[in-house]
Each structure stands twice: as C-alpha cells, then as structure tokens.
Amino acid sequence: MDTATFLVQCLNAVQYGLLLFLVASGLTLIFGIMGVINLAHGSFYMLGAYLAFALAPWFGDWFVTRLVAGVLLAAIFGYLLEWAFFSFLYERDHLQQVLLTYALILVFEEMRSILVGNDVHGVPAPSWLAGGFRLGGLMEYPWYRVFASAACLVVALALYAVVNRTRLGMMIRAGASNRDMVRGLGVDIRRLYRIVFAGGVALAALAGMIAAPLSSVYPGMGSSVLIICFVVVVIGGIGSITGALIASLLVGFVDTFGKVFFAEWSGVGVYVLMAIVLVWRPEGLMKRGF
Amino acid sequence: MASEGAGNVEVAAGAGDARADVGALPDIGRREAGGWLVPAAAALAIAALPLVLSPYGQDVVVRIAIYAIFALSLELLVGATGLVSLGHAAFLGIGAYATVLASGDNGASLALLVPLAMGAAAAYAIVVGALSLRTRGVYFIMVTLAFAQMAYFVVHDTKAGGGSDGIFLYVKPVLAVGTTTLLDLGQRLPFYYAVLAALVATYAFIALLLGSRFGHALAGIRVNEQRMRATGFSTTPYKLAAFTVAGALAGLAGLLLAVKDGAVNPELLSWHESGAVLLMLIFGGIGSLRGAVLGAICFTLLKELFQSEALLGPLASHWQLTLGLTIIAFVAALPRGLIGLGARVRGVMAGRAARQAVRGSP
Numbered sequence: 001m002d003t004a005t006f007l008v009q010c011l012n013a014v015q016y017g018l019l020l021f022l023v024a025s026g027l028t029l030i031f032g033i034m035g036v037i038n039l040a041h042g043s044f045y046m047l048g049a050y051l052a053f054a055l056a057p058w059f060g061d062w063f064v065t066r067l068v069a070g071v072l073l074a075a076i077f078g079y080l081l082e083w084a085f086f087s088f089l090y091e092r093d094h095l096q097q098v099l100l101t102y103a104l105i106l107v108f109e110e111m112r113s114i115l116v117g118n119d120v121h122g123v124p125a126p127s128w129l130a131g132g133f134r135l136g137g138l139m140e141y142p143w144y145r146v147f148a149s150a151a152c153l154v155v156a157l158a159l160y161a162v163v164n165r166t167r168l169g170m171m172i173r174a175g176a177s178n179r180d181m182v183r184g185l186g187v188d189i190r191r192l193y194r195i196v197f198a199g200g201v202a203l204a205a206l207a208g209m210i211a212a213p214l215s216s217v218y219p220g221m222g223s224s225v226l227i228i229c230f231v232v233v234v235i236g237g238i239g240s241i242t243g244a245l246i247a248s249l250l251v252g253f254v255d256t257f258g259k260v261f262f263a264e265w266s267g268v269g270v271y272v273l274m275a276i277v278l279v280w281r282p283e284g285l286m287k288r289g290f
Numbered sequence: 291m292a293s294e295g296a297g298n299v300e301v302a303a304g305a306g307d308a309r310a311d312v313g314a315l316p317d318i319g320r321r322e323a324g325g326w327l328v329p330a331a332a333a334l335a336i337a338a339l340p341l342v343l344s345p346y347g348q349d350v351v352v353r354i355a356i357y358a359i360f361a362l363s364l365e366l367l368v369g370a371t372g373l374v375s376l377g378h379a380a381f382l383g384i385g386a387y388a389t390v391l392a393s394g395d396n397g398a399s400l401a402l403l404v405p406l407a408m409g410a411a412a413a414y415a416i417v418v419g420a421l422s423l424r425t426r427g428v429y430f431i432m433v434t435l436a437f438a439q440m441a442y443f444v445v446h447d448t449k450a451g452g453g454s455d456g457i458f459l460y461v462k463p464v465l466a467v468g469t470t471t472l473l474d475l476g477q478r479l480p481f482y483y484a485v486l487a488a489l490v491a492t493y494a495f496i497a498l499l500l501g502s503r504f505g506h507a508l509a510g511i512r513v514n515e516q517r518m519r520a521t522g523f524s525t526t527p528y529k530l531a532a533f534t535v536a537g538a539l540a541g542l543a544g545l546l547l548a549v550k551d552g553a554v555n556p557e558l559l560s561w562h563e564s565g566a567v568l569l570m571l572i573f574g575g576i577g578s579l580r581g582a583v584l585g586a587i588c589f590t591l592l593k594e595l596f597q598s599e600a601l602l603g604p605l606a607s608h609w610q611l612t613l614g615l616t617i618i619a620f621v622a623a624l625p626r627g628l629i630g631l632g633a634r635v636r637g638v639m640a641g642r643a644a645r646q647a648v649r650g651s652p
Contacts, residue, residue: 003397018566031428037431038426039565047451085618088622092625094374094427094428094431095368095374095568095572095576095627096572098374098376098572099432099563099568099569099572099617099620099621100617100618102565102569102617103613103614103615103616103617103618103621104614104618105614106610106611106613106615106617107514107610107611107615107618109610110608110610110611112613113608113610113613114608114611153523204549223561223562227435227436227561230432230435230436231432231436232435233432234429234432234436238428238429264447264448264449265444265447265448267443267444267446267447268440268443268444268447271436271437271439271440271443272440274433274436275421275437275440278421278422278424278425278433279421279424279573282424282425282429283425283429284429
C-alpha cells in the first residue's frame, strides 16, 4: 500500500468514525440520562437520509440550509415522539422499552415503504462541493467527504461545548451520574428528557443527511448503523461522550482497514475489537467520565 | 463531573434496577394453576390436531412448536436467571447451519445431527457466555447482541456459509437402525410428531431443571446475586451453565427449523430474530414457561394473520405496520404479558367487589 492510498483510507476511516459518532452520541446520551435502550435510534438515521432525499428538490444547492431545516424537523419529531411514547416508559423495565422501540422500528420501516417505496435513491451532493483534490499522483479525494468530516467535527465540538460549558450541559451530566438526585434538586427532569431525546434524534438525523449523498438511501439502512452504534457505545462506555468519540474513531479505523486487508472477514473486525475491549475493561473505555 | 466513586455506585444501582424488575416477577417454576395437567392436556390436543388440520395448518403448528422450543430456551436465561440476551438467534442459526453443513449432499443420521447441532450451539454459547457474563444489565443486552452480529457476519460474508443466499438441505435426516428406518423427518406426520416430542421434552427438561437445586440457585442469582455470593455460591459457573444449556436448546430448535424449511440463510442469525423471540417472551409474560409457549403461539399467529391477504386484503403487504402498532398497544395495555391478563382481570374484579362492599356497609 503506497502512501497516497494509506492517506485516503485514513481520511475515509476518520470520516466514517465521525459520522458514527453523531449517531452514537445521541444513543449514549439517551441511554445514560434517560435509561432507555432505544433500538429505534437507527430509524432516526434513516429518517435523516430520507429527509435529505425529500428536501433535495426544494433547496437545490442551499445545502447547509437544507441540513438546518432537516435537523429542525427531526428535533420537532423527536420531541413529539418522546411526548407520545417514551414518556410512559421510564417507570417500566428495560424489556418493555426493547419491545416498544422494536415495534417503532417496524412502524418506521413500513411508513418509509409506503411513503417513499423500496427503491434505492441517490441524493446529489451540492455542486459547490463537486470534484476533489489531488492526493499523490493518481488519487483524488472528493471535497464532499472533506465537508462531511468537517461538519461532523464542528458538531462534535459544539456538543462538547454544550455538555461541558452550559447550564443545560451541567444538568445533562448530573442526570447521567445520578438521576434521582437531579430530580430531588428540583430540576424539571421530564423537560430535560424531552430535550435530550429531541437532541439525540436531531444528531442521528443530521448524520443520515450528511451520509445520504455518500451512501445513497435504501431500505434497512438504519438497522446496520444501529448495531455498529451499539458496539461503539459498549466500547466507549455507556453515557460517556468522550468514550463514544474515541470508540467511533477506533471502529472507523478497524472497519476501513479491515475491508482493505481482510475483505472476506471484514464484518467481524469491529466485534473482535469489542470482545478485546470487554475482556480488558468490562464497562467500556470511559466509565461515565464524559 | 461525578467522581469515580459515585460513578461506581450508579452503575451498580443501574444494573440492580434491571435485575430487580425481573426478580419481582412471579417465581418461575412455582406451581401454576392445574400443575402438570394443563401442559399435558395441551400436548395431547396438539397431538390430535393433524386429524382436523389441513397440511398448511399443520405447517403453522410445526412452526409455532419450533419457536416455542426457541422461546423456552431463552426463558431459561431471561425468566429464570434474570439474564436478558438480545443475541439468542445466533445459537438457533448455528444449530441450523451445523445441521445443513453436516448433512452435505447425502444426508446424515439424526443420531449424529442432534448432538452436533446442539454441541455446536453450546460451544459458541460457552465462548460468548464466558466473555459476556463479565458484564451485567444493559451491557449484557448489548454485548450478546454484538456477538450474535459477529456470527451473522461470519455466515453472511464467508464462503463456508453460502453467503447471503444460504444453503439448501438436500436430504432430510433420518434415524435408522441397520436397514430399518425408525424416523424419517422428510415425511409430514413423522416430522410433526418429532417436533411435538421435542417441545414436550424441552418443556419437561426445563421444568425439572428449575425444580432442581441448580434451578433454585439460578432463582437465587436472579433475585439477589450479591446475597448468593455472600452465602458462598460462586455464581458465574451457574450463569455460564444456564447460558450454555439455553444455547444448546436453541440449537435444537435450529435443527428442526432447518429441516422444516429445507434451507438456511443468514437471516436466521439476524438481530430481528433475536428481537422476535424476546418479544414472544414478553408477549406471553416473563417468569412462566407457559407464558413462553403462549407468546410463541400468539406472536406466530399474529404474524400469520397480518400477512394473510385472504383476511386483510391489501393491508397484508404492510404487515409490519399492523404488527408494530399491535405491539405498541400491547405495551401500553398489558405491562405483564398475556399470562398476567388473568391476574389483572381478577384484580379489577376484586377491587370492584371491595368497593361495593365498602359502599354497602353502613
């Protein structure tokens, strides 16, 4: 493998890892703070991708505006969903949550099939991000992938700032380490839950919207992402955002280079990584450390 | 930012929550109404069904019975030991794949296939159990899920498993002594009764297991693992044994499923399958062997119903929507499963009677 190929693969790994981080950070927050195992989280990623597809004709090259509009729609959707379904689940045990979110996956998949159909659709990247830059002699790296990495990085930094520097972030951190105490101190925990859930949905949908031009949109795209994100959350440690970031990058590299070196066994790589981490640290890399 | 110590306490408490919920459920293996009579009567009724059922109907019964075995094997983990696994389909799939791969082009004897399918599933269960039992609560759910996905990708991506298309089972297994064929699973009725016998055997085996000293130890672990450890039990070997036995029984269900369908494909190991069997348990009501069977019956029938074009017309092609909405309604209305329905109705009646008594008294 020459240097240029190696660099391209590294960039791909980082881009994939950062995209995973957007989905996994929402998943880990929803679990860490609300205590809900959200199997339907992959559906929000799918929702974002299909939003990108549906909104594309309306916004044309106003790509960033399209992202913002999609994120707002997804956040509103998440807020309503929490109010309608999840707010009844907090007192129930984990099994009931698994059951309900599994049912939601079925409903979302079928709604997708009714509304958009079962075809694979391409989503155009904006024309101002067309083309790429030269890397080495022959390789060309597309600008859109650079944009995707940069956008994810900006969101990750913003998330870090919100969690560590704002009053809301303080409540989120407190909620993750001791839910009952936060409630006892008079924080409106239901509102906090609703905000966290809407934020998690928005993050997953944003990841889906950014990924749509790269991967196209297709049925079942949510469930493969969901499982990988579970692996990320387990490796990183439930409820830890820093852990999720480290784990997503690790998974991104293992997956990308696994495909290069061991094509036939590439699907197994990330699970082997997870097994190794669990043998070493059963509660993930960062145990509730943020 | 929480100190390291506070984090520890919280993690332990979180794991305790999930455990306490399961532990609070009715004691599994306790005497249910009617004792052995109800399951025995049900088995006899199923044995008589081929007299009245069409071949299609028998096919549905066979599928239900196989899923009931699968659900019972998971009940040993979820209901009896308090270990919620979301990767149980891996063992079903491994049993099925072992059956088909060992049969090859010429078929093989059941005397070889049954130990092989169960053994292969049990072997993977030992490895997965040894690693995943280091974690608890929600981590355990996610880790079992991830290990099942690992098996799924091995089967899906490598040549040995036939890739995403799967493999056909060309010759159905037989059990023969010398030249006399005792049992040919390729024929409809013998297969029907073989599956029924397997279901009865699994049910009886788990019921006996839960009544034994081993079963009591599992119940102790479910209710309070710390206390079990404090009284001198090394709990991990018990949990690992339960995990392995459950895996082996799921492998048996996998063998039967492979024979029934005449083919295997990677979807058998997918997390949708693991989710479905967990749904069956929750549907029926966790903490009861009858609930597991009842859940398998209801879930399979509901799916059949929602997929039936004759009954629902064009809605049948959107069966996921109807099934999903039914499950949501179910979660909202019946938090303790179908087996809890009776208790719930009795509770409402008792409450009404009590109110009337209060109102009637001067």
